[in-house]
Amino acid sequence: MTLIADFYLETPVVREALDAVPEMEVMVEQQTSRGSKPFALTLWASGDDFETFESALDADSTATDWRVLAEVDDQRLYQVELAARGDELMTYHSWADLGAVFVSSKRVGDGWRTRIRFPDRESLREYAAYCEEKGLTFDLRQLYDAGGRDDYSLGLTDRQAETLRTATEMGYFDVPREVELEDLADVLGVSRQAISERLRRATETLVRATISPEQADAPEKATSRDDTDEE
Numbered sequence: 032m033t034l035i036a037d038f039y040l041e042t043p044v045v046r047e048a049l050d051a052v053p054e055m056e057v058m059v060e061q062q063t064s065r066g067s068k069p070f071a072l073t074l075w076a077s078g079d080d081f082e083t084f085e086s087a088l089d090a091d092s093t094a095t096d097w098r099v100l101a102e103v104d105d106q107r108l109y110q111v112e113l114a115a116r117g118d119e120l121m122t123y124h125s126w127a128d129l130g131a132v133f134v135s136s137k138r139v140g141d142g143w144r145t146r147i148r149f150p151d152r153e154s155l156r157e158y159a160a161y162c163e164e165k166g167l168t169f170d171l172r173q174l175y176d177a178g179g180r181d182d183y184s185l186g187l188t189d190r191q192a193e194t195l196r197t198a199t200e201m202g203y204f205d206v207p208r209e210v211e212l213e214d215l216a217d218v219l220g221v222s223r224q225a226i227s228e229r230l231r232r233a234t235e236t237l238v239r240a241t242i243s244p245e246q247a248d249a250p251e252k253a254t255s256r257d258d259t260d261e262e
Contacts, residue, residue: 038172044113045074048088064127069114070117070118076106131158
């Protein structure tokens with residue numbers, strides 16, 4: 032069963048450069064192993080302190096070279112080549128060997144909020160053990176059942192997903208609203224209070240998983256929380 036692991040990771044890789052620009056938003060676009068060439072990270076950086084960031088990259092002990100690939104408005108796309116120490120600390124060497132697929136990684140505080148698709152729970156456990164062996168901070172926040180599909184639930188339970196889908200199809204979110212909670216309750220065969228609670232929880236889950244992923248702090252699997260108070 033394919034799983035999307037959403038976790039927090041702290042690593043020394045380009046940490047010195049990032050510490051110099053604490054307010055800069057940084058996202059990993061790509062991680063590339065290039066055979067005889069140095070391992071490369073491709074990063075999108077947003078902000079107005081690129082000069083400080085670039086000077087810090089020059090001094091970062093985990094990086095050996097960098098260049099700007101693109102510049103759009105207040106964003107720059109960097110390719111950062113890693114030194115031997117940076118290469119050694121990249122967890123890419125673990126998850127790629129395990130057959131996992133990179134999804135996203137965004138800088139949060141002193142680390143990264145990362146999502147990787149793993150083939151199964153055993154491969155995820157092996158990856159977590161690899162991080163521990165390397166002395167890296169690994170904190171699993173949420174675990175999604177990807178079901179072998181290209182999309183995933185973002186932590187919604189089946190009931191929450193069904194309720195959102197029905198509410199959308201019936202026009203609950205239209206302006207003006209086409210139906211009320213009572214109408215949804217009649218269609219789904221539960222109480223008005225249950226529908227209200229499902230929508231509230233579903234909205235919170237989607238916000239945590241998308242707009243504010245750094246706030247999602249479920250210990251393991253978001254889909255394990257069911258609507259226990261529903262009728």
